[in-house]
Amino acid sequence: MRFGYGARTSHYSAILNRGPLAPCVEVITENFLERGGRPRAVLERIRQDAEVLIHGVGLSLGSTAPLSEAYLDGLWKLAEDFSPGVVSDHVCFGSVHGFYGHDLWPLPYTEETITHLVERIDQVQTRLRRRFAIENVSSYVSYQSSAMPEWDFVSEIVKRADCDLLLDVNNVYVSAHNHGFSATQYLATVPLDRVTQIHLAGHEQADGYLLDNHGSVVCDDVLDLFWLITSKTPHARVIVEWDENLPAFDQLLDEVRRIESATAKVLTAA
Amino acid sequence: MNLAEIQSTFWQCVRTEPGPDEQDVVFSASPTLSARDCMAIYRRMYWYRQVDALFEVFPLTAELLGPEAFTRACSAYIARFPSEAPAIELQGRQFAPFLLEAHFDAAALARVEWAKLEAIVAKPNPRPLGIDDLYNSERRWVRLAPSARLVSTPASVAARFVAVNGAADVMLIVYRDGFVVRTADVSPMTLDAHELLRRGALLAEVCATLASHPLPVANQTVGQWIASQLVEVADAPE
Known part of the structure; x- marks a missing residue:
């Protein structure tokens, strides 16, 4: 198990000057597609000392509009240039009629959606000529047409598409709270042998729901959930995401080390 | 549904x-x-x-x-x-x-x-203009680097970025130099040359528009293009 962080623009100077200072670093696909200048230099600097993980927010895997060929071409080029350990995006849709919402909108858990996603993931894996990982999203709404729980939906896609899973433990926690399902049942059901990467992040209590804002340290409840699966995901990269109230680079590294150290103790005790 | x-x-x-x-x-x-x-x-x-x-x-x-x-x-x-x-x-x-x-x-x-x-x-400049290209200007097709943009602005707006004399519109050039984005004004004397670069032209044509100006202006302009990698050399169109 290797611990790292999600690099954001405000960390670029520190990474260029001091190096990535973690064995694996995740970058957001859209910040690097077809780009030169500083973003490219940052990626090259990360690659020198760490494993690059490429994580998208704009593929819109679940949209019924065709996948963007330009996006896939850019992603393929990025993957070819930087040999990432994991390439991933979300089980969601983020565009409709070719327009982008810049959000990760949940999908109805139906057979139609599964079939659609499996075809799209196959298209992505064929185009990239490498395995692709899908991430579960946090959500605030569900659909009347959903015919199965989220954990069965995600498990079925991973099985039928023969892809990997980026398991976001904070998203499981947030969605479990918002929809009133069991987070432990979720983790007990999804195929942990397909988990190549794990996300941890903070959230906040909003008016009647939990908001997945990635704006604070990882809370104890989420860490407790994470530690339920650590012994079964020994090769996963564990990435701490922090997007709101962005901390200084050193504070982010401290959070990564805090979780790594606590996890080592849990594993030793087990 | x-x-x-x-x-x-x-x-x-x-x-x-x-x-x-x-x-x-x-x-x-x-x-x-x-x-x-x-x-x-x-x-x-x-x-x-x-x-x-x-x-x-x-x-x-x-x-x-x-x-x-x-x-x-x-x-x-x-x-x-x-x-x-x-x-x-x-x-x-x-x-x-x-x-x-x-x-x-x-x-x-x-x-x-x-x-x-x-x-x-912007993507990096794949082939920046170099001194050697000046010796083959009849065969070199040139254009602005991928990061460079010409922006015409009222003097009141240009004054936020460069020193402005007078009230006439100012042509700014915005470009990336290393990791830093710079904004500079384009001298009215070199405007024609920059417009040619925006469209793409033979280097000889671009240099010809500079030839009618004092030598220091032409030298300084071309020197700046080379030093800041502001110009890209490309294949001439068929």
């Missing part, structure tokens, strides 16, 4: 207040919120996130208009031009022309700020 119809309903919910009637049969309530309240979370995030991104890309424009007027302009822009780019910061591609309808100076400022964003994200 099939998946496409459901997604279309979702889109209408985030784009309009209070959303279509169909939402009551498409979405479910959570243990604590009604279906409409759940969708309101997504609606708030849709507008907030994009307005916030426009504030980041156009900070000077926002300062000029003030936060309330800028937010209103952003909301109207997003309503008329839903984003067509996967990367959120690129949604502002048409923001400057949109602002022109109501805010002339703000639109000019936004043009410069958009050029700066384009300079930041």
Whole structure:
């Protein structure tokens, strides 16, 4: 198990000057597609000392509009240039009629959606000529047409598409709270042998729901959930995401080390 | 309702207040919120996130208009031009022309700020102009580097970036030098040469437009192009 962080623009100077200072670093696909200048230099600097993980927010895997060929071409080029350990995006849709919402909108858990996603993931894996990982999203709404729980939906896609899973433990926690399902049942059901990467992040209590804002340290409840699966995901990269109230680079590294150290103790005790 | 119809309903919910009637049969309530309240979370995030991104890309424009007027302009822009780019910061591609309808100076400022964003994200110059190319100027096709943009601005806006004499419009060149984005004014004497570079031309043609000016101007201009990698050498078109 290797611990790292999600690099954001405000960390670029520190990474260029001091190096990535973690064995694996995740970058957001859209910040690097077809780009030169500083973003490219940052990626090259990360690659020198760490494993690059490429994580998208704009593929819109679940949209019924065709996948963007330009996006896939850019992603393929990025993957070819930087040999990432994991390439991933979300089980969601983020565009409709070719327009982008810049959000990760949940999908109805139906057979139609599964079939659609499996075809799209196959298209992505064929185009990239490498395995692709899908991430579960946090959500605030569900659909009347959903015919199965989220954990069965995600498990079925991973099985039928023969892809990997980026398991976001904070998203499981947030969605479990918002929809009133069991987070432990979720983790007990999804195929942990397909988990190549794990996300941890903070959230906040909003008016009647939990908001997945990635704006604070990882809370104890989420860490407790994470530690339920650590012994079964020994090769996963564990990435701490922090997007709101962005901390200084050193504070982010401290959070990564805090979780790594606590996890080592849990594993030793087990 | 099939998946496409459901997604279309979702889109209408985030784009309009209070959303279509169909939402009551498409979405479910959570243990604590009604279906409409759940969708309101997504609606708030849709507008907030994009307005916030426009504030980041156009900070000077926002300062000029003030936060309330800028937010209103952003909301109207997003309503008329839903984003067509996967990367959120690129949604502002048409923001400057949109602002022109109501805010002339703000639109000019936004043009410069958009050029700066384009300079930041541009691909590197694949083949910068070098001294050796000057010896083969009849065979070298040249154009502005991928990061370079020419932006014509009123003097009042240009004054925010460069020293300005007089009230005439100023042509600015925005470009990336290493990791730094720079803004400089284009001397009226070299405007023709820069316009040729914007369109793409033989290096000999570009140099010919400089030949009618004093030698120091021509030397300084070409020296700057080479030192800052402002010009790209490309294959001549067929």
